[in-house]
Amino acid sequence: MEHIPTPSATVGPYLHIGMTNTHSRPRIAPEGAKGERLFLKCRVLDLNAAPVNDAMIEIWQADSQGKYNHPDDPQSQSPDPGFYGFGRSATDENGYCEFETVKPGRVPGPDGALQAPHLNIAVYARGILLQLYTRIYFAGEPTNRQDPVLALVPAERRETLMAHPDSSRSGGWSFDIRLRGENETVFFDV
Amino acid sequence: MSKVSNGQAVVRPFHRHPPGTQPERVYEPYKSTVARNPSKPLIFLPHTLSEVTGPIYGHDPIAELDSDLTRQHAGEPLGERIIVTGRVLDDNGRPVPNTLIEIWQANAAGRYRHQGDQHPAPLDPNFTGGGRTLTDENGNYRFVTIKPGPYPWFNHYNAWRPAHIHFSVFGRAFLSRLITQMYFPGDPLFAYDPIFQSIPEEARPRAISKFDLETTQPQWALGFRFDIVLRGPQATPFER
Numbered sequence: 001m002e003h004i005p006t007p008s009a010t011v012g013p014y015l016h017i018g019m020t021n022t023h024s025r026p027r028i029a030p031e032g033a034k035g036e037r038l039f040l041k042c043r044v045l046d047l048n049a050a051p052v053n054d055a056m057i058e059i060w061q062a063d064s065q066g067k068y069n070h071p072d073d074p075q076s077q078s079p080d081p082g083f084y085g086f087g088r089s090a091t092d093e094n095g096y097c098e099f100e101t102v103k104p105g106r107v108p109g110p111d112g113a114l115q116a117p118h119l120n121i122a123v124y125a126r127g128i129l130l131q132l133y134t135r136i137y138f139a140g141e142p143t144n145r146q147d148p149v150l151a152l153v154p155a156e157r158r159e160t161l162m163a164h165p166d167s168s169r170s171g172g173w174s175f176d177i178r179l180r181g182e183n184e185t186v187f188f189d190v
Numbered sequence: 191m192s193k194v195s196n197g198q199a200v201v202r203p204f205h206r207h208p209p210g211t212q213p214e215r216v217y218e219p220y221k222s223t224v225a226r227n228p229s230k231p232l233i234f235l236p237h238t239l240s241e242v243t244g245p246i247y248g249h250d251p252i253a254e255l256d257s258d259l260t261r262q263h264a265g266e267p268l269g270e271r272i273i274v275t276g277r278v279l280d281d282n283g284r285p286v287p288n289t290l291i292e293i294w295q296a297n298a299a300g301r302y303r304h305q306g307d308q309h310p311a312p313l314d315p316n317f318t319g320g321g322r323t324l325t326d327e328n329g330n331y332r333f334v335t336i337k338p339g340p341y342p343w344f345n346h347y348n349a350w351r352p353a354h355i356h357f358s359v360f361g362r363a364f365l366s367r368l369i370t371q372m373y374f375p376g377d378p379l380f381a382y383d384p385i386f387q388s389i390p391e392e393a394r395p396r397a398i399s400k401f402d403l404e405t406t407q408p409q410w411a412l413g414f415r416f417d418i419v420l421r422g423p424q425a426t427p428f429e430r
Contacts, residue, residue, distance in 0.1 A: 008212055153233055
């Protein structure tokens with residue numbers, strides 16, 4: 001390492017001017033992308049379980065076959081041409097934001113193990129000086145039991161990383177991000 | 191970066207942030223950090239393909255005027271016209287080419303064009319305050335804008351933010367994504383601003399742009415340089 005990385009700073013309360021007013025990407029999977037279509041509703045809550053209405057969530061994910069659209073993904077299959085894998089959205093006044101995507105496939109992990117399907121999440125907001133990284137897994141997915149990253153999380157906290165089916169909508173899932181306090185979401189040091 | 195070895199994806203991990211180079215997550219003088227950051231330690235995650243890949247390029251086309259914030263309206267915005275330029279490198283010193291940079295800022299009077307900013311300074315009909323560009327093949331970028339004003343906020347009594355431009359940089363990996371604020375040299379508000387002070391003292395100069403006479407254009411605009419360093423991959427592939 002020759003150079004020291006630039007210090008991070010908060011996005012502040014006016015992030016929308018630079019990032020989401022004109023360049024929001026709530027639809028990660030356009031029509032024609034392969035895979036099981038998901039409508040994911042996320043909510044961001046603070047210490048007092050109050051909605052965080054000025055956050056932004058970014059998602060990076062593999063396609064339905066577990067391939068990242070990135071030159072450093074060494075897997076031999078081609079990425080789904082209809083799918084890029086990046087989403088972002090600002091939260092609304094009630095702390096919610098929604099994404100339309102497809103369920104990712106399993107991507108390789110350490111030692112040749114496959115990871116369970118997951119979305120990689122970064123959370124930004126006023127008061128967050130460095131983005132917080134977490135993951136969304138899918139409750140009830142049998143491969144969660146073999147996932148090498150979930151295995152690093154104390155069993156009693158794994159539930160904080162699970163999205164749950166939202167019975168009000170076909171393909172609907174919901175996920176709460178609790179920044180601090182009771183049932184605080186697991187965040188990762190990456 | 192990554193390769194397939196015996197059917198396994200071998201991932202080259204990235205450097206971690208060296209100690210003392212980034213702000214503390216909970217910095218009590220900046221009050222909103224307290225309710226919005228975890229109380230439990232983060233869980234150390236060895237890097238997998240999920241962390242070392244990420245959205246690289248711009249997702250929407252960049253228009254010519256996206257990087258010139260003084261030409262997005264019928265007239266010119268008020269304020270000191272400035273050029274902000276620099277290079278995006280990784281921590282190995284390698285340029286980060288074709289990466290998206292987004293900026294946003296207050297106008298010359300210190301007012302953001304945002305419904306959340308109601309402080310009594312005028313909006314400028316000729317200034318939106320948002321811009322974007324891609325770095326070139328050598329990691330260089332350039333914006334033309336006006337110098338933002340300082341502005342008051344509600345963190346504590348008589349709180350004022352030093353003038354700054356927000357930067358969002360994508361880089362090559364989701365883990366190396368950077369959001370920062372670029373400051374201007376010699377600002378008298380540095381000593382009073384908890385967001386600036388949340389950066390460890392030795393690291394603060396890396397958040398401050400430098401006045402640059404070579405970038406400055408005669409009879410037209412002052413030039414400031416702001417080089418940005420993102421986390422980069424470790425030198426040796428991680429083999430097991």
